[in-house]
Amino acid sequence: MRVCMVAYTFYEADNRVRRYAEALAKRGDQVDAIAIAREGQPAFEVLHGVRVFRIQKRTIDEKGPVSYLVKLLLFFVRSAWVLSAKHLRTPYDLVHVHSIPDFEVFATVVPRLMGARVILDLHDIVPEFYASKFRIGSRSILFRLLVLMEKASCAYADQVIIANHLWEKTIVARSVRAEKCIALINYPDPAIFWARPAPKRASDEFVMCYPGSFGWHQGLDLAIEAVYLLRESAPNLRFLIIGDGSERPRLEAMITQHGLEDRVTIKGFVPMEEVAQIMSAIDLGVVPKRSDSFGDEAFSTKIMEFMAMGVPVLAARTRVDEFYFNEDLLQFFESGKAEDLAAKILNLMQNPSRCAKMVEASSEFIARNNWDVRKQEYLELVDRLTA
Numbered sequence: 139m140r141v142c143m144v145a146y147t148f149y150e151a152d153n154r155v156r157r158y159a160e161a162l163a164k165r166g167d168q169v170d171a172i173a174i175a176r177e178g179q180p181a182f183e184v185l186h187g188v189r190v191f192r193i194q195k196r197t198i199d200e201k202g203p204v205s206y207l208v209k210l211l212l213f214f215v216r217s218a219w220v221l222s223a224k225h226l227r228t229p230y231d232l233v234h235v236h237s238i239p240d241f242e243v244f245a246t247v248v249p250r251l252m253g254a255r256v257i258l259d260l261h262d263i264v265p266e267f268y269a270s271k272f273r274i275g276s277r278s279i280l281f282r283l284l285v286l287m288e289k290a291s292c293a294y295a296d297q298v299i300i301a302n303h304l305w306e307k308t309i310v311a312r313s314v315r316a317e318k319c320i321a322l323i324n325y326p327d328p329a330i331f332w333a334r335p336a337p338k339r340a341s342d343e344f345v346m347c348y349p350g351s352f353g354w355h356q357g358l359d360l361a362i363e364a365v366y367l368l369r370e371s372a373p374n375l376r377f378l379i380i381g382d383g384s385e386r387p388r389l390e391a392m393i394t395q396h397g398l399e400d401r402v403t404i405k406g407f408v409p410m411e412e413v414a415q416i417m418s419a420i421d422l423g424v425v426p427k428r429s430d431s432f433g434d435e436a437f438s439t440k441i442m443e444f445m446a447m448g449v450p451v452l453a454a455r456t457r458v459d460e461f462y463f464n465e466d467l468l469q470f471f472e473s474g475k476a477e478d479l480a481a482k483i484l485n486l487m488q489n490p491s492r493c494a495k496m497v498e499a500s501s502e503f504i505a506r507n508n509w510d511v512r513k514q515e516y517l518e519l520v521d522r523l524t525a
Contacts, residue, residue, distance in 0.1 A: 139167045139524060140228065142221060144245060145236035146213050149173040149190050150409045153439055154261060154301070155236055156188075157327055161513045162520070163187035170224065172217050176407065193220055210239045218245035225249040231524045232257065240264050240284075240291035250294075255523040258295035262436065263305050264288060270355045270432035271384075289313045297523055302437035304458050322516060323462070324439030325509040326446040330410050333448030333501065334418050344487050345376045346452075347420040349413050350440055352383025355433035357426035357454060359385070359392060363476035364426075364483060366396040372484055377402045378420065380413060417447040422486060422493070425453040429473035434458065441468065445500035446508065450493040452482055466499045 141162050145155045149171050163169045163186065175181070175192035183190055193216045196209060221233065225248055233250070234257040235243045243258045250256050265284040274280055292298050292314035299322050300306045306321040346365075352358060358379060365377050379389070379402065386404065393402045408416075417423070423444030427433040434457045441459065444451045445467070453459055454473035469492070471482040486493055 139231045139520075141167055141169045141232045141234065141520075142224070142230045142249075143169065143171040143173075143188075143234050143236065144217055144221060144242060145171070145173050146210060146238065146242065147173055147236065148176060148196075148407060149188075149192070150185060151407050152236075153327070153410060153443075154259070154324055156186075156410070157325075157509050157513070158234060158259075158516060159188045160186050160327075161509075161517065165517070170230075172220055174213065191220065193217060210242075214239075214242055214245055217242065218247070221245055222248035225252065225254065230254045232520060234259060235295075236261055237291070238262055238264055238267065240288050243291045243295050255296045256294070257297045257299060257520075257523070258291055259299040259301075260305070260309065261301050263300075263308060263432070266432040266435075270430050271353060285312065292318070297519065299519075302435070302458055302462075304435045304437075304461060308435075320515075320519065322512075323437055324442065325507060325512045326439070326443045326504065327509040328446065329510075330414050331417075331443045331446035332414075333446070337419050341374075343374050343376050344372070344422070345378060345420045346422045346424050346483065347378045347380065347417065347449075348424050348426070348440070349380035349417070349443075350438070351381055352379075352385040352389065354385055355428050355430055355436070356383075356385075357428045357433070357474070358389055360428075360474065360476045360479055361424055361426045362389060362392050362396070362398065362402055364480035365398060365401055367476060367480040368484060369398075369401070372487055375401065375483070375487065377424075378416070379404045380406075380408060380416065382407050414443075414447065417444065417449055420449060422483070423447075423449045423451045424479075424483075425451065425459075426471075426479060427454045427456055427473065429454060429456045433473075437462070442504065442507070445497075446504045448497050448501060450486065450496045451500070452479075452486060454479075466496070467503055468496060468500065 143159050159169045170189045172191050174194050174196045181192050194213050232255050233246045236259045246256045265281050298314050298319040300309050302323050303321045310316045425438050437458050451468040455470040472478040
């Protein structure tokens with residue numbers, strides 16, 4: 139079977155896209171991926187059996203909705219052209235399109251008209267994502283237009299996948315029939331994320347880490363503020379941030395303003411294998427999301443990746459995380475409150491037995507909930523669509 143993944147993402151750093159693509163490639167399917175590139179990356183390479191075509195470079199410097207939309211539209215045109223040309227040479231059986239944006243699914247028009255099946259994979263629920271990213275209200279014209287686009291995109295696709303069960307309820311209520319939609323959360327891949335011995339350290343530093351995007355709803359400013367509040371009571375605390383995003387200039391300015399250059403380090407995007415290696419040397423994983431209309435229901439794959447690595451987790455109390463996890467598996471703090479986050483960090487630093495119990499419980503949880511155990515759901519879905 140020939141499959142193409144289409145995603146406005148950095149392929150090598152996108153856990154969700156890679157899991158699908160590599161699962162298909164490992165069983166013998168021919169898999170292509172059409173994605174974007176950072177400066178210096180090759181236009182084509184083969185990664186773990188997947189042929190990756192990077193058709194557009196992206197610098198994360200969008201100043202507002204218009205500049206962001208222009209890049210999405212440019213990728214839409216290019217991906218439609220490349221996908222059509224490849225399909226006309228050697229037809230695809232399946233095209234798996236990853237949103238954001240929802241309308242990217244229409245780039246498959248030529249393959250779909252010629253018989254290819256189309257999956258729309260909603261990584262994020264777009265109207266709420268834009269409302270959070272650009273601070274617009276749910277009654278605004280733009281929000282309503284995004285809901286209409288969501289409905290049209292779901293109607294066009296043969297199958298819709300949504301990234302968590304709370305969003306599945308929302309999507310089914312407003313945009314798609316229940317029998318056409320399935321929820322698949324971001325399960326960690328044991329081939330990448332597995333507990334390994336921590337390397338020895340020359341100091342007594344306590345390293346806290348966040349890997350991911352730098353959106354406002356991610357609450358990284360709250361974590362930096364918490365480190366500042368602990369500057370005297372926890373002088374050995376260090377905070378490592380991995381990734382990039384529109385909030386980076388503001389976060390860097392905040393680090394400088396608080397004089398935390400020796401305590402907070404921002405490292406750019408790195409491949410997932412390197413992220414896992416970094417995780418093996420940390421003491422605490424932190425997920426400081428804000429519980430706004432988007433963040434409250436946006437499932438964070440980082441939590442389960444930390445668990446798979448044997449790292450204790452401190453996460454904001456949000457509706458989606460309380461749906462999947464409990465206080466045996468991780469430590470919650472009150473979302474949006476830097477003071478409570480600081481208090482919980484200090485408590486875990488001083489209470490290694492609590493951390494050890496969380497790691498033990500989460501290891502058992504991950505043994506039942508990882509990509510090796512769950513990937514058959516996706517493979518069976520693909521086989522049903524293409525039968």
